Amino acid sequence: MPKSTLHEPTDTSHNVDPSEIAKFERAASRWWDANGEFKPLHQMNPVRANFIDRLSHVAGKKTLDVGCGGGLLSEALTHRGAEVTGIDMGKAPLEVARMHAEQSGLTINYHQTTAEEHAHNNANTYDIVCSLEMLEHVPDPQSVINACATLVKPGGSVFFSTLNRTPMAYLIAVLGAEYIANLLPRGTHDYTKFITPAELSHACRQTGLSVKKITGLSYNPLTQKFKEADTVAINYIIHAVKQSPH
Amino acid sequence: MPISAISQGQKIAIVGGGMVGAVTALLLSRYLPHATIQLFDRLAGGSTQNDEQAPSARPSFDGRSTAIAPTTQRCFKQLGLWSQLLPHATPIHNIHISDKGHAGQGLFDRCDNAGEPLGYVVQNAGLGPVLMRALRQANRLKTHECEVTAVNICASGALLTLSDHSTYCADLVIIADGADSQLRGQLGITARVDDYQQHAIVANVRHTQAHELTAYERFTARGPMALLPLGGHANAVESTLVWTCPSAHWHHYQTMSPADRLVQLQRQFGFRLGHFSAMSDPAFYPLRRVLADEQVRQHVVLMGNAAHFLHPVAGQGFNLSVRDALRLTAVLKASAEQGQYLGSLDVLGQYEREQAADQYYTVGLSHSFHRLFTGAPLPVQLGRTLGFLALELNPMIRTHFIGLLSGQAVPQATL
Numbered sequence: 032m033p034k035s036t037l038h039e040p041t042d043t044s045h046n047v048d049p050s051e052i053a054k055f056e057r058a059a060s061r062w063w064d065a066n067g068e069f070k071p072l073h074q075m076n077p078v079r080a081n082f083i084d085r086l087s088h089v090a091g092k093k094t095l096d097v098g099c100g101g102g103l104l105s106e107a108l109t110h111r112g113a114e115v116t117g118i119d120m121g122k123a124p125l126e127v128a129r130m131h132a133e134q135s136g137l138t139i140n141y142h143q144t145t146a147e148e149h150a151h152n153n154a155n156t157y158d159i160v161c162s163l164e165m166l167e168h169v170p171d172p173q174s175v176i177n178a179c180a181t182l183v184k185p186g187g188s189v190f191f192s193t194l195n196r197t198p199m200a201y202l203i204a205v206l207g208a209e210y211i212a213n214l215l216p217r218g219t220h221d222y223t224k225f226i227t228p229a230e231l232s233h234a235c236r237q238t239g240l241s242v243k244k245i246t247g248l249s250y251n252p253l254t255q256k257f258k259e260a261d262t263v264a265i266n267y268i269i270h271a272v273k274q275s276p277h
Numbered sequence: 278m279p280i281s282a283i284s285q286g287q288k289i290a291i292v293g294g295g296m297v298g299a300v301t302a303l304l305l306s307r308y309l310p311h312a313t314i315q316l317f318d319r320l321a322g323g324s325t326q327n328d329e330q331a332p333s334a335r336p337s338f339d340g341r342s343t344a345i346a347p348t349t350q351r352c353f354k355q356l357g358l359w360s361q362l363l364p365h366a367t368p369i370h371n372i373h374i375s376d377k378g379h380a381g382q383g384l385f386d387r388c389d390n391a392g393e394p395l396g397y398v399v400q401n402a403g404l405g406p407v408l409m410r411a412l413r414q415a416n417r418l419k420t421h422e423c424e425v426t427a428v429n430i431c432a433s434g435a436l437l438t439l440s441d442h443s444t445y446c447a448d449l450v451i452i453a454d455g456a457d458s459q460l461r462g463q464l465g466i467t468a469r470v471d472d473y474q475q476h477a478i479v480a481n482v483r484h485t486q487a488h489e490l491t492a493y494e495r496f497t498a499r500g501p502m503a504l505l506p507l508g509g510h511a512n513a514v515e516s517t518l519v520w521t522c523p524s525a526h527w528h529h530y531q532t533m534s535p536a537d538r539l540v541q542l543q544r545q546f547g548f549r550l551g552h553f554s555a556m557s558d559p560a561f562y563p564l565r566r567v568l569a570d571e572q573v574r575q576h577v578v579l580m581g582n583a584a585h586f587l588h589p590v591a592g593q594g595f596n597l598s599v600r601d602a603l604r605l606t607a608v609l610k611a612s613a614e615q616g617q618y619l620g621s622l623d624v625l626g627q628y629e630r631e632q633a634a635d636q637y638y639t640v641g642l643s644h645s646f647h648r649l650f651t652g653a654p655l656p657v658q659l660g661r662t663l664g665f666l667a668l669e670l671n672p673m674i675r676t677h678f679i680g681l682l683s684g685q686a687v688p689q690a691t692l
Contacts, residue, residue, distance in 0.1 A: 065467060073467075077571040084575050085622040091432035110465040111575060112430035135465060254637060 037173040037226065037234045046147055046175065047120050051168045054218070055100060059123035062101025063131055068216050071208065072103055072164065075248055075257040079163055079192060079268060080107035082246065082259060086270050087188045089113035092158035095182055097146045097175065098165030102128030102139065109137045113159070116140040118149055146178035154181050163192040163268070166231075167224045173234050180238035185275040189240055192248075192268035196225035199264040228263050240271035286311040286417075287619045290437055290447035292425045293454035294318030296343070296401075297581030297598040299408040301451055303356050304606040306415040308692055309613055313417045315445065317437070319424040340557060341479055342517040343404065344369075344492075344505060344592035345397040347390065348689055349599045355692060358407055365403025367506045367513070368394035370490035377497040377545065396592075398492070398505040398517065428452070428460050428577070434620055435576040448620040451605075452579050456567045456586035461579060466571045471644075473564040475500050476527035477589055478520040480559035482542070486551030487512045494590070497545050499523060501590040504550070516550065518542070518559075519589055527561050564588055566644060573625035578605065585636065587643040597639045600689060604632045607690035635687045 061067040083089060090112030096105045099117030101124045109115045109132075117139055119125055125141050132139045142149070146162070160183045166172040179189050194200050201222050208214040232242045247267045249260035289312050291302050302316045345353075345366070353359045372395055375382040387393060412420050424440040428450055435450040452460050461468065488506040493516075495502050500521030507515040520542065522530055530538065539553045546553075567586035572579045580601055587594040608628040609619050617624055 074570075081571075081574060081622055081626070085626070088432075088575070090430050090575070106465055110430070112432065 037171070037176070037230055046145055046169055046171045048168065048170050052121050054216075055121045056123040058216070059101060059121065059127045062103070062124060062127050068214075068219075069101070069103070071214060071250075074250070074255065075266070076103050076107050078248060078257045078259060080104060080111060082268055082270075083108065083159070083161060083188075083190050084111045086244065087159050087190075089159060093156065094159040094161065095149075095157045095179075097149075097160065097162035097179060098168070099128060099141065100124045102131055102141070104161060104163055105139050105141075106132060106135060106137055108161075109139055116142065116157075118142045118144050118146065120145060146175045146182070150178040150181040155184050157183050158187045159183070159190070160187070161190040163190065164194075166191060166193045166226055167220060172226060173237070176231075176234045176240075177238050180235075180240050180273060183273045185273050187273050189235075189271045189273065190268060191231060191235075191271075192266065193231065194220065194225045194266055195263055196222065196227050197264050200225055200266075203265050228267055228269065231269055235269070235271045239274050241274055242269060242271045244270040286313055287448040287613070288312070288434070288446070289314045289449045289451065289619065290425075290435070290445060291316045291451045291453060292318075292428075292437070292460060293452070293581070293583070294320070294412075294420065295453065295455065295581065296404065296408065296595060297602065298451070298453035299412055300352065300356075300599055301453065301580055301602040301605070302418055303358075303408070303411055303415055304352070304602055304692075305609065306418040307356065308606050308610045311613065312609075312619070314415075314419070315447070316412065316418065316420045317423060317425045317439070318420070319422065319440070340400075340402060340481065341560070342398050342400050342481075342505060342507065343595055345399050346592075346596040347393065347396060348603070349596050350397060352599050352603055356411065358411055361407045362399055362404065364509075365407075366397040366399045367509050368490055369396045369398065369492045369506065370394055370511075372492045372494065373549070374494045375496070377495060377547075394490075395492075398507060400507070425454075425460065427463055430574070430576055448576065448618065449609075449625075450577055452577065452583050453581040454583055456582040458569075458579070458583035461569060461583050464574070464577065466569055466574075466579070468570060469566075469568045471566040473566070473588060474524045475521045475564045476524050476530075476561050477564050478518070478522060478527075478530060478559045478561055480518050480520075481507065481515060481557040482518050482553050483515050483555040484550035484553050485514065486549075487514055488516055488550060493546070493549065495546060499526075499545070502545060503590050503592070504546070505592075518556070520545070520559075521564065521590065524563060530559075531561055566640075568640065573622065573629045575622050575625075576620040578625050578628065580605070585640055587640060591643045593639050593643045597636065600635055601632055603692060604628060604635075604690040607692055610692070631690070635689075638687060 058068055062069055065073045089108050092113050094108055094113040094115045096115055096117040099105045099119045102117055105115045105117040117128060122143060125143055128141050160179045162175060162179055166175060169175055183189050194204050205220050205222055209217045209219055228245050235242050245263060245267055247260040247263040248257050250257050289305060291298050294316050302314055305312060305314050353362055370387050372385040385395060425437050426440055427438040429436045434446045434448045437445045452458060454460055489511045490506050492506060493504040502521060503519045504516040507513060507517055535556060539556055543553050566588060569579050569584050572584050581598045605628050612619060612624045
């Protein structure tokens with residue numbers, strides 16, 4: 032069923048699904064286990080980080096990772112020279128993220144907050160704002176998109192990635208990954224929360240973000256690697272730029 | 278993107294002066310007329326360059342030898358080094374493949390490669406000085422005897438921290454510091470490690486019968502073994518041995534007397550080379566496959582064993598790395614001619630994409646050599662014998678197999 036809008040009226044300072052947070056709290060200790068339930072995230076991480084770096088040259092840039100979890104993307108971007116702040120509502124994942132950054136000798140600012148709350152005091156602050164594999168886990172994605180658009184400086188870049196709401200995505204990401212390959216714990220994804228590229232593009236435009244590029248991610252089971260692909264049928268990443276005021 | 282760097286000539290740093298680092302440096306010096314190249318190695322200029330901790334992985338210039346495939350030979354010709362290497366090289370005219378305790382065997386000769394040798398065996402002790410001399414004479418290339426302790430990416434490029442605490446900022450850093458690459462770990466690049474639970478035993482052996490320029494690949498239940506001809510001519514009675522044993526037994530092989538070791542070798546290999554009369558002090562090292570999860574980033578590319586470290590018995594590791602270096606050089610050359618920034622992900626991503634197929638097939642070939650032949654169940658053993666039969670009889674399979682072994686299965690980069 033197509034959704035005309037991603038906005039569901041909620042109290043924006045509490046745009047959080049407690050069951051989603053609890054899910055990630057339980058799994059936090061395994062976040063950096065490259066063969067555990069976060070394996071797909073580990074596998075797609077270099078591709079996503081290089082995609083962002085290729086389009087936005089992250090070195091030396093103030094970068095925000097919204098929904099940073101255990102810090103996979105935050106660390107990958109820090110290794111690429113970015114000055115990263117990571118925010119998440121999960122306490123345990125953030126503790127894991129802080130500990131891992133310390134072990135890796137990296138300086139990353141982690142805060143337990145929502146994008147909306149963070150946007151209150153940090154409008155027009157970041158050169159780059161990323162929110163990857165996160166929109167499908169919140170009740171009101173439009174509110175997160177709005178907050179990201181507020182947080183980024185005019186002319187700065189915003190990156191979103193999520194799962195497309197197609198039968199293929201259901202087959203691969205839900206049935207395949209959760210039920211057949213047991214790659215992900217059952218209940219990781221709720222198909223109804225998946226977002227089509229058209230909906231996401233529309234939501235971006237609503238907030239003054241202009242979409243520059245949409246790229247799919249495809250998985251090769253032989254090489255066990257993700258790569259950028261033309262098809263956006265399953266997983267995709269979107270690059271948008273905040274328009275400068277005239 | 279720092280435009281000034283393009284007009285002034287771009288700065289390339291290479292970390293690791295082993296065989297791959299040296300060949301890459303020489304190729305770039307020859308084909309990138311406007312780039313300056315700095316090669317960093319903690320033992321630069323020395324004659325015993327090692328680029329890793331494990332003796333295994335060291336493309337070190339010691340008593341061991343390296344199998345050179347035709348594409349690698351062509352690369353040395355392009356660099357003008359082949360005539361200097363020839364005195365240290367023994368051509369391979371035949372490859373004999375056999376399966377201990379099974380009927381299957383295969384024999385390839387020069388007819389399978391248009392009359393040309395199937396490859397060469399070059400002694401590392403000869404290769405090292407030739408590469409070192411070439412590095413000293415190359416244009417716009419400087420070798421530094423110091424360790425690179427860290428690489429940090431910043432807006433202007435890759436910032437190298439050296440062991441004397443000085444820094445060097447490069448537009449592109451090529452990391453070739455071996456299978457246990459420190460810098461790979463420091464950049465947060467993970468690697469997948471498969472332990473083969475085997476040790477390699479590497480030594481030179483003498484035998485009573487002339488090898489007639491034949492290389493032997495023999496598969497036994499304890500692991501594969503290879504004997505490659507040395508001595509430069511068909512009547513020579515010396516070969517280099519790569520022998521494998523289960524890791525649980527390597528200590529046993531290490532402590533046994535030289536005479537017992539020869540008896541064991543004879544038992545495993547048979548009498549195709551007559552009697553084994555002597556063996557040099559063997560080097561032992563654990564076998565594993567190491568594959569980096571990432572090979573390129575903005576300003577960074579991993580090369581050689583830092584990118585992929587393979588089982589040695591198929592002789593593919595160095596040859597694949599040379600093909601990688603040829604591909605990287607071709608991509609950088611074309612990009613430089615178009616005025617592109619060599620450290621950009623657009624350029625380095627193109628290298629990664631274009632070289633992916635070759636890496637995939639070669640890595641797979643080396644891995645399956647091990648998996649097919651070591652402790653395989655009966656149906657696999659049977660299939661193996663049938664496979665050998667197909668290899669003997671079917672010219673298409675034969676050509677394909679030789680193509681795979683000699684690194685010519687996929688189109689190569691041209692310079």
